[in-house]
Amino acid sequence: MTDTILEVTDLGKFFGGLRALSGVCFTVWRGEIFGIIGPNGAGKTTLFNCLSGALKPSTGRIGLDGRRIDGLHPHDICRLGLARTFQIVRPFQGMTVLGNVMVAAYGRHPATADAEHHAHEALRSIGMAHLAHLDAERLSVAEMRRLEIARAIATEPRLLLLDEMLAGLTATEAAALCDQIVALNGRGITIVMVEHSVPVISRMCARSIVLNFGTLLAEGTTQDVLRDPRVQEAYLGSAA
Numbered sequence: 001m002t003d004t005i006l007e008v009t010d011l012g013k014f015f016g017g018l019r020a021l022s023g024v025c026f027t028v029w030r031g032e033i034f035g036i037i038g039p040n041g042a043g044k045t046t047l048f049n050c051l052s053g054a055l056k057p058s059t060g061r062i063g064l065d066g067r068r069i070d071g072l073h074p075h076d077i078c079r080l081g082l083a084r085t086f087q088i089v090r091p092f093q094g095m096t097v098l099g100n101v102m103v104a105a106y107g108r109h110p111a112t113a114d115a116e117h118h119a120h121e122a123l124r125s126i127g128m129a130h131l132a133h134l135d136a137e138r139l140s141v142a143e144m145r146r147l148e149i150a151r152a153i154a155t156e157p158r159l160l161l162l163d164e165m166l167a168g169l170t171a172t173e174a175a176a177l178c179d180q181i182v183a184l185n186g187r188g189i190t191i192v193m194v195e196h197s198v199p200v201i202s203r204m205c206a207r208s209i210v211l212n213f214g215t216l217l218a219e220g221t222t223q224d225v226l227r228d229p230r231v232q233e234a235y236l237g238s239a240a
């Protein structure tokens with residue numbers, strides 16, 4: 001039997017008359033890397049904002065490990081084991097890489113020595129230990145992305161939402177980051193990733209959903225989803 005970590009049922013988010021999400025249902029299984037694709041404005045970031053508590057959904061329910069989390073505050077959702085990254089990385093100004101990650105680690109480890117230890121662990125897990133004492137603002141784009149993941153990891157999530165982590169990276173940088181993401185997944189963290197690159201989603205995610213105009217266009221194995229004629233027309237066709 002498959003073990004569900006995240007269950008989304010009839011999720012809707014309306015901004016006035018705009019239905020950014022409507023009737024969205026899907027299930028993420030524990031231990032998988034799950035993909036979310038869709039054209040610009042399809043509602044992917046709104047979905048992440050609802051899952052992480054940044055936005056209160058207008059309809060529906062979200063279950064994390066069987067517990068209802070929709071409408072909870074972001075820090076409560078984070079404490080329950082769901083972390084997310086942001087498309088645009090904004091490190092705390094005037095702080096080192098380590099300091100930035102410690103801010104996240106304090107959530108579970110209020111003592112400074114503990115927070116520092118766990119922040120170092122998070123940096124090591126994403127291959128950034130050697131950059132711990134660098135001013136965070138001096139990082140490259142690829143390093144910023146890894147810092148963003150380290151901050152999320154430092155909250156010790158069971159489920160990690162990654163929002164377009166590969167955008168703007170070179171092919172080599174993207175491949176290295178994909179390897180890091182697979183390694184994190186190998187350590188037991190379930191991953192949900194929003195990604196525009198179809199080849200990346202095909203390689204990384206056994207199962208995926210496609211959003212279009214705020215509705216679920218397809219759900220299933222990534223292979224089947226990408227072969228779906230509606231997906232081809234709405235997403236791949238328009239991208240070609």
Ligand SMILES: Nc1ncnc2c1ncn2[C@@H]1O[C@H](COP(=O)(O)OP(=O)(O)OP(=O)(O)O)[C@@H](O)[C@H]1O
Pocket residue numbers: 015018019020038039040041042043044045046047
């Ligand atoms: N705070 C908001 N107020 C009003 N409309 C919003 C708000 N946030 C998002 N929207 C609208 O909701 C729709 C979905 O936006 P969203 O950013 O979730 O799409 P997306 O799939 O993440 O797009 P992209 O790939 O460009 O990041 C868009 O029409 C957007 O303009």
